[in-house]
Amino acid sequence: MGKFMDVHSGFVGVTAEQLRDAHDRDLAIEHDEDVHFERAWLDPEQGKVFCLATGPSKEAVQRVHERAGHPTPEIYELTVEL
Amino acid sequence: MGKFMDVHSGFVGVTAEQLRDAHDRDLAIEHDEDVHFERAWLDPEQGKVFCLATGPSKEAVQRVHERAGHPTPEIYELTVEL
Numbered sequence: 001m002g003k004f005m006d007v008h009s010g011f012v013g014v015t016a017e018q019l020r021d022a023h024d025r026d027l028a029i030e031h032d033e034d035v036h037f038e039r040a041w042l043d044p045e046q047g048k049v050f051c052l053a054t055g056p057s058k059e060a061v062q063r064v065h066e067r068a069g070h071p072t073p074e075i076y077e078l079t080v081e082l
Numbered sequence: 083m084g085k086f087m088d089v090h091s092g093f094v095g096v097t098a099e100q101l102r103d104a105h106d107r108d109l110a111i112e113h114d115e116d117v118h119f120e121r122a123w124l125d126p127e128q129g130k131v132f133c134l135a136t137g138p139s140k141e142a143v144q145r146v147h148e149r150a151g152h153p154t155p156e157i158y159e160l161t162v163e164l
Contacts, residue, residue: 005123005132007089016162023164041087043158050087050132050158076125076132080098082105 001034003081004053004061007074012047019049025068026051033060083116085163086135086143089156094129101131107150108133115142 019042026037035055042049055061058075065071101124108119117137124131137143140157147153 003123005125005130019162020164040164041085041158041160042162043087043160044162046158048087048158050160076123076128076130078123078125078132080101080124080126082102082122 001054001056002058003078004055004058005076005078006051006053006061006065006072007076008049008051008070008072009074010047011042011049012044014042014044014047014049016042022049022068022070023051025070026064029067030055030064033064035060035064037064083136083138084140085160086137086140087158087160088133088135088143088147088154089158090131090133090152090154091156092129093124093131094126096124096126096129096131098124104131104150104152105133107152108146111149112137112146115146117142117146119146 023040037053039052105122119135121134
């Protein structure tokens with residue numbers, strides 16, 4: 001299993017409730033891909049969302065996000081963690 | 083106090099030891115700005131580093147990184163966290 005950070009851009013003005021809804025859509029299907037989205041953070045002023053996940057591959061993380069309706073081209077595999 | 087994610091680009095091939103050294107330079111001086119760098123993650127293939135910090139302001143986080151020798155223009159204030 002690997003650890004991944006994905007970054008979503010263009011979410012200026014998103015609310016806490018909207019982030020929670022989006023995150024819940026990931027959590028509802030993540031087990032299909034053996035992925036778990038551990039944390040999510042939002043900067044609504046600059047419109048950035050960061051999601052920290054574990055899973056078997058970058059592609060598995062991407063598939064969950066795609067099916068949940070919020071794909072992103074930016075997924076990073078975090079092979080070092082402090 | 084706020085929570086911040088900063089993103090560093092262009093670190094392709096950086097090693098775990100180099101990340102540890104850079105992180106230690108932040109930790110050595112962060113108290114001057116009332117900042118704490120909690121976590122750091124590295125994707126050495128795509129050259130991205132993510133640092134999660136708490137502190138009084140984005141500028142305070144930036145000043146620590148500048149003095150430690152690794153400034154970045156990308157610092158996000160995380161007002162929502164799941």
